[in-house]
Amino acid sequence: xxxxxxxxxxxxxxxxxxxxxxxxxxxxxxxxxxxxxxxxxxxxxxxxxxxxxxxxxxxxxxxxxxxxxxxxxxxxxxxxxxxxxxxxxxxxxxxxxxxxxxxxxxxxxxxxxxxxxxxxxxxxxxxxxxxxxxxxxxxxxxxxxxxxxxxxxxxxxxxxxxxxxxxxxxxxxxxxxxxxxxxxxxxxxxxxxxxxxxxxxxxxxxxxxxxxxxxxxxxxxxxxxxxxxxxxxxxxxxxxxxxxxxxxxxxxxxxxxxxxxxxxxxxxxxxxxxxxxxxxxxxxxxxxxxxxxxxxxxxxxxxxxxxxxxxxxxxxxxxxxxxxxxxxxxxxx
Amino acid sequence: xxxxxxxxxxxxxxxxxxxxxxxxxxxxxxxxxxxxxxxxxxxxxxxxxxxxxxxxxxxxxxxxxxxxxxxxxxxxxxxxxxxxxxxxxxxxxxxxxxxxxxxxxxxxxxxxxxxxxxxxxxxxxxxxxxxxxxxxxxxxxxxxxxxxxxxxxxxxxxxxxxxxxxxxxxxxxxxxxxxxxxxxxxxxxxxxxxxxxxxxxxxxxxxxxxxxxxxxxxxxxxxxxxxxxxxxxxxxxxxxxxxxxxxxxxxxxxxxxxxxxxxxxxxxxxxxxxxxxxxxxxxxxxxxxxxxxxxxxxxxxxxxxxxxxxxxxxxxxxxxxxxxxxxxxxxxx
Numbered sequence: 001x002x003x004x005x006x007x008x009x010x011x012x013x014x015x016x017x018x019x020x021x022x023x024x025x026x027x028x029x030x031x032x033x034x035x036x037x038x039x040x041x042x043x044x045x046x047x048x049x050x051x052x053x054x055x056x057x058x059x060x061x062x063x064x065x066x067x068x069x070x071x072x073x074x075x076x077x078x079x080x081x082x083x084x085x086x087x088x089x090x091x092x093x094x095x096x097x098x099x100x101x102x103x104x105x106x107x108x109x110x111x112x113x114x115x116x117x118x119x120x121x122x123x124x125x126x127x128x129x130x131x132x133x134x135x136x137x138x139x140x141x142x143x144x145x146x147x148x149x150x151x152x153x154x155x156x157x158x159x160x161x162x163x164x165x166x167x168x169x170x171x172x173x174x175x176x177x178x179x180x181x182x183x184x185x186x187x188x189x190x191x192x193x194x195x196x197x198x199x200x201x202x203x204x205x206x207x208x209x210x211x212x213x214x215x216x217x218x219x220x221x222x223x224x225x226x227x228x229x230x231x232x233x234x235x236x237x238x239x240x241x242x243x244x245x246x247x248x249x250x251x252x253x254x255x256x257x258x259x260x261x262x263x264x265x266x267x268x269x270x271x272x273x274x275x276x277x278x279x280x281x282x283x284x285x286x287x288x289x290x291x292x293x294x295x296x297x298x299x300x301x302x303x304x305x306x307x308x309x310x311x312x313x314x315x316x317x318x319x320x321x322x323x324x325x326x327x328x329x330x331x332x333x
Numbered sequence: 334x335x336x337x338x339x340x341x342x343x344x345x346x347x348x349x350x351x352x353x354x355x356x357x358x359x360x361x362x363x364x365x366x367x368x369x370x371x372x373x374x375x376x377x378x379x380x381x382x383x384x385x386x387x388x389x390x391x392x393x394x395x396x397x398x399x400x401x402x403x404x405x406x407x408x409x410x411x412x413x414x415x416x417x418x419x420x421x422x423x424x425x426x427x428x429x430x431x432x433x434x435x436x437x438x439x440x441x442x443x444x445x446x447x448x449x450x451x452x453x454x455x456x457x458x459x460x461x462x463x464x465x466x467x468x469x470x471x472x473x474x475x476x477x478x479x480x481x482x483x484x485x486x487x488x489x490x491x492x493x494x495x496x497x498x499x500x501x502x503x504x505x506x507x508x509x510x511x512x513x514x515x516x517x518x519x520x521x522x523x524x525x526x527x528x529x530x531x532x533x534x535x536x537x538x539x540x541x542x543x544x545x546x547x548x549x550x551x552x553x554x555x556x557x558x559x560x561x562x563x564x565x566x567x568x569x570x571x572x573x574x575x576x577x578x579x580x581x582x583x584x585x586x587x588x589x590x591x592x593x594x595x596x597x598x599x600x601x602x603x604x605x606x607x608x609x610x611x612x613x614x615x616x617x618x619x620x621x622x623x624x625x626x627x628x629x630x631x632x633x634x635x636x637x638x639x640x641x642x643x644x645x646x647x648x649x650x651x652x653x654x655x656x657x658x659x660x661x662x663x664x665x666x
Contacts, residue, residue: 058599059599060598060599223595228590242594242595242597242598243598244598245595248595254592254593255592256589256590256592257561257589257590257591257592257593257594258590258591258594259587259588259589259590260587260590261575261590261591261594261604262556262575262578262581262606263606264575264604264605264606265393265575265576265577265606265607265608266391266392266393266606266608267606268605268606268607268608268611269605269606270603270604270605270606271594271597271603271604271605272597272601272602272603272604273595273596273597273598273599273600273601273602273603274598274601275598275599275601278601
């Protein structure tokens, strides 16, 4: 038997998740049965989308149930196996949840090659955020060389890949982020052409200064006022890629939508939502391209790794909503 | 010399245009010079988009200037000509404005065949509203047979063509309109499958009852709460065609946008704006198809013709914003 701590959803939060949202439980896992293997979780991915999974509403995934282990994607090591394809020592990724150990039959599990990239990078640029950036920018946004791309939460897990990928494809890239240090990272370390500090600057006016002819793609991770500022800065035929709306996820009631949405008409523009899981059969293509850019030094994978136990999950998640991370936020157990 | 009355923009309205928005002036037009002809206006088109042209903001057309003749599309008869291609008695359409007579060199003027349809129909189903319906539904909306189409302001000039065209293309069609009489016209006279009375019914719930699996296309002429109700009733891959937002045109400040816009993400849906003028080189294709449907009795052109002088323009325009018209609103001089 293996003892494991897990974080479960104790109460659905109203507004920001707090200490009473979570409960830490301990259980014993049996040895793996035939076709099963036991993994020890090394890294837990923390994602803005997690906030949506806590609400009891119909969405692209069912909500996490009360008293269920919190859903998360993890990088883990196989520590015991009765599965023909997985051996002790293998590194895998899977939706094991916020737990120290998990028993699995391998459904939905992917093998991870640490020679290609580290565990945290497999949760970031080569994980769901990287896939989201790749398919959002190229498939939904249909980026063409020479276009101008604006991306919000640009120093975050998805935004930092969107911007670098767009640069690699020949675009001009403007990132929006909070605070001078993140803006410095964008332009000095990640190769963005310009950065706008939404905490200090008027985003609408600053983007207009930087790109007076407007932008071709706005990749939206935040919603709220920044989405409206982008709507005022479209170029004809622009595409808004709706990836997330972190500024609204903790609102206690549905906030107003983008008041400037009729700019879509004036600019013959579109706003399109997507869910990365729809591209699951093409993740290999994205991993190949992003890992090539990483190995050629044309892209930098940034992760913000917090060390702790599963009990630190709630506090670490809170960092996302305060914008306290630069790059992909990961909890290392 | 020909004396003509004209309506000019006296003052930019805040909120609903009122009597002080307009001024009626009289001027004398000289006889047509070489390459010119004089038209007598028979019918003036009244369109929701006119409200936008009164605001001093950058849009898809420049605003009407103060003291300029109000912009409108008219059906007119040539009454004097020194133009080689136009003879007295010809019927034409053009952007002559709210005026009794106009002198023109023929730029932007189209010949109109009254054997195909009446003057008012050339301003409605075969005019800008019909073109808007056709390209919005088929090009922007990419309607496929068997899909479900929801359209607002369904008894209006654009909406009534959208619904009938969608039916002719094999769609299931739900119209939203104000009041039982308009709803009766939709289902009993125009062949809609269902109608929702937004003044008496909860649109979100009623659409869900009629189309529990959601709609594939929502053709939006109104914005506001009805757009939000539609966003809650999308099918996966749905397209929202942004044509107008009449519910907001007279707002004194920019109203909040659609609070449910993140439904676009959940449903992998899009919201796309368009301006019909972009399809000007293809109007012939739309006129051919719509006139064929009209002649085969598969489409009914509805116009709401008000008789009066140009001085009645302001009051007649007000009918649009009260929803007092069923079908295309036209002022017959």
